[in-house]
Amino acid sequence: MHPAFSVIFLTTLIGAGQGLFLALFTGQIFSQFKLMPEQHNESFFYIGSLIAIILLSIGLFSSFFHLGHPERAWRSAAKWKTSWLSREVIALPATMVAIAAYGLAHYLGFTTPLFTMPGGTGVDATLLLGLAATIATYALFVCTGMIYGCIKFLQEWHSPLTVINFILLGTASGFTLATALSAYLNTGLVHFYASWAIFFTLLAFIFRLASLRRNSRIKPKSDLRSAIGVNHKNIKQMAQGSMGGSFNTREYFHGAKASFVKSIKYVFILLVFVIPLILLLLSLNVSTYYIPAIAIGIQYLGLLAERWYFFADANHPQNLYYQQIG
Amino acid sequence: MTQLALVIDLNVCVGCHACVTSCKEWNTSGPAGYMVDKNPYKEDPTGTFFNRVQSFEIGTYPQTETVHFPKSCLHCEEPPCVPVCPTGASYKREEDGIVLVDYDKCIGCKYCSWACPYGARELDEKQKVMKKCTLCVDRIYDEALPEAERKPACVMSCPTSARLFGDIHDENSEVSKAIREDAGYQLMPEWGTKPANHYLPRRKTRIKIHEDELERVDNPLSKEERKTHNAPGTGPSLDDMTTW
Numbered sequence: 032m033h034p035a036f037s038v039i040f041l042t043t044l045i046g047a048g049q050g051l052f053l054a055l056f057t058g059q060i061f062s063q064f065k066l067m068p069e070q071h072n073e074s075f076f077y078i079g080s081l082i083a084i085i086l087l088s089i090g091l092f093s094s095f096f097h098l099g100h101p102e103r104a105w106r107s108a109a110k111w112k113t114s115w116l117s118r119e120v121i122a123l124p125a126t127m128v129a130i131a132a133y134g135l136a137h138y139l140g141f142t143t144p145l146f147t148m149p150g151g152t153g154v155d156a157t158l159l160l161g162l163a164a165t166i167a168t169y170a171l172f173v174c175t176g177m178i179y180g181c182i183k184f185l186q187e188w189h190s191p192l193t194v195i196n197f198i199l200l201g202t203a204s205g206f207t208l209a210t211a212l213s214a215y216l217n218t219g220l221v222h223f224y225a226s227w228a229i230f231f232t233l234l235a236f237i238f239r240l241a242s243l244r245r246n247s248r249i250k251p252k253s254d255l256r257s258a259i260g261v262n263h264k265n266i267k268q269m270a271q272g273s274m275g276g277s278f279n280t281r282e283y284f285h286g287a288k289a290s291f292v293k294s295i296k297y298v299f300i301l302l303v304f305v306i307p308l309i310l311l312l313l314s315l316n317v318s319t320y321y322i323p324a325i326a327i328g329i330q331y332l333g334l335l336a337e338r339w340y341f342f343a344d345a346n347h348p349q350n351l352y353y354q355q356i357g
Numbered sequence: 358m359t360q361l362a363l364v365i366d367l368n369v370c371v372g373c374h375a376c377v378t379s380c381k382e383w384n385t386s387g388p389a390g391y392m393v394d395k396n397p398y399k400e401d402p403t404g405t406f407f408n409r410v411q412s413f414e415i416g417t418y419p420q421t422e423t424v425h426f427p428k429s430c431l432h433c434e435e436p437p438c439v440p441v442c443p444t445g446a447s448y449k450r451e452e453d454g455i456v457l458v459d460y461d462k463c464i465g466c467k468y469c470s471w472a473c474p475y476g477a478r479e480l481d482e483k484q485k486v487m488k489k490c491t492l493c494v495d496r497i498y499d500e501a502l503p504e505a506e507r508k509p510a511c512v513m514s515c516p517t518s519a520r521l522f523g524d525i526h527d528e529n530s531e532v533s534k535a536i537r538e539d540a541g542y543q544l545m546p547e548w549g550t551k552p553a554n555h556y557l558p559r560r561k562t563r564i565k566i567h568e569d570e571l572e573r574v575d576n577p578l579s580k581e582e583r584k585t586h587n588a589p590g591t592g593p594s595l596d597d598m599t600t601w
């Protein structure tokens with residue numbers, strides 16, 4: 032498939048925004064349930080939520096560049112019963128609203144417990160809103176992943192690994208960002224977030240390698256025989272019905288050399304996983320904020336490459352009809 | 358239930374592109390607005406087409422055969438392009454099975470084109486909406502046209518009658534008979550899309566002739582027979598050979 036930058040930015044930015052929110056809420060839960068020293072740094076939570084919202088908004092904004100008629104975008108919420116894209120269109124603003132409410136509750140200091148759970152943990156508005164936002168965040172991850180995962184003849188995408196990777200890569204980048212943010216704001220959570228970021232980056236690495244391995248072994252279900260219905264193993268296209276290319280030659284081919292696609296694969300493995308892992312390990316012990324800041328910068332660049340590769344890697348069966356201009 | 362469709366006979370298609378041009382002519386002049394043509398007389402001409410004719414060479418030289426292969430939306434009975442559309446712009450009509458795009462609703466997200474394994478949908482670069490074959494829905498029901506002309510433009514124009522049009526759910530229709538009797542098949546059946554359009558394969562007409570049909574072993578008029586039986590009254594007469 033042809034990698035479109037609007038969609039690359041959309042998926043990577045909202046992924047990082049969602050991950051950042053999950054990181055914030057994980058921190059809150061750990062502190063509220065006294066799994067680590069309690070955090071009273073409200074500003075970290077609302078600044079974090081604000082950054083998450085900004086990331087989601089830029090993602091949403093860039094998605095409009097993918098549309099031929101952005102002014103009609105509101106129509107796309109109509110078919111949520113059948114279309115994952117439609118569901119994403121609903122889940123994205125819902126997630127933004129929920130995260131905004133969560134941040135606002137922190138900002139306004141709605142932290143007096145509404146009721147107390149057995150065990151003595153006070154449940155306040157931020158916890159409930161955070162829970163709602165977590166559900167929305169995961170729903171959004173699933174919708175985004177399923178947009179690609181549900182098309183069965185894009186065999187490289189049609190796998191649970193697609194959804195898992197969207198979740199893990201988004202979460203990993205969000206936790207790395209949280210590490211940088213907590214280091215910058217001096218919250219004392221650097222060690223906590225860096226460890227989680229390492230965990231998620233490693234997990235994402237494992238699952239991304241699994242999908243690379245799976246995709247390198249795919250046997251295409253369609254070939255020219257079934258495409259035109261002639262049972263002969265030697266079929267060669269002589270003309271594709273247009274001399275100057277068409278939508279079909281632009282939308283479904285990445286147009287890059289095979290060697291370039293391959294090099295992008297190594298680039299993203301380095302930038303998304305290897306280098307950030309080293310930097311995160313470093314920041315476990317060093318308390319300067321720019322090490323995790325560099326880590327998230329590099330990881331995000333890597334994610335752009337990863338998403339580019341994700342699209343370029345997918346082979347559409349319609350390409351069988353467009354092997355030769357003429 | 359009606360399911361309108363085309364049946365395309367690859368045995369007679371000569372790859373003349375008459376269907377391509379007449380399709381473009383009819384649809385670019387239609388109520389839905391023109392179909393873009395970029396650089397029509399320059400380098401890299403490109404534009405929107407609902408129908409394209411491709412050519413394939415089968416076999417290894419010198420044992421080759423060229424197959425001309427017209428391709429347009431197949432109006433699948435299980436169209437994967439329809440449920441993915443977020444706006445409902447893409448839909449399949451209950452009454453005749455035609456898959457259509459509502460150009461006023463389409464947001465041009467291209468998702469449906471990803472979900473068509475045949476590459477039958479094209480985004481119009483000017484109008485920025487998804488376009489595809491409509492089976493000339495603005496023509497086949499037009500009562501202002503004589504009944505014989507209420508057919509898709511491509512069917513009307515095909516000089517070899519390689520394109521048949523009709524209801525594949527009606528067992529007695531011309532198209533159903535063609536599919537049944539001339540081995541009609543669907544493209545990429547492996548995806549379960551159940552394309553309504555069918556193709557008829559290349560067919561070879563052969564007769565079996567046995568050696569003894571060319572030369573009779575017991576031919577009384579052969580040279581040898583005549584030599585052995587040339588004494589009058591001894592050889593076989595015509596009466597021996599024939600039952601009157």
Ligand code: SF4
Pocket residue numbers: 429430431432433436437438439456472473474475476477478489550552
């Ligand atoms: S051929 Fe493609 S566009 Fe046409 S109905 Fe089938 S899936 Fe949809």
Ligand code: SF4
Pocket residue numbers: 441442443444445446447458462463464465466467468469470486487
């Ligand atoms: S491009 Fe138009 S018809 Fe296709 S899925 Fe998007 S809105 Fe629907």
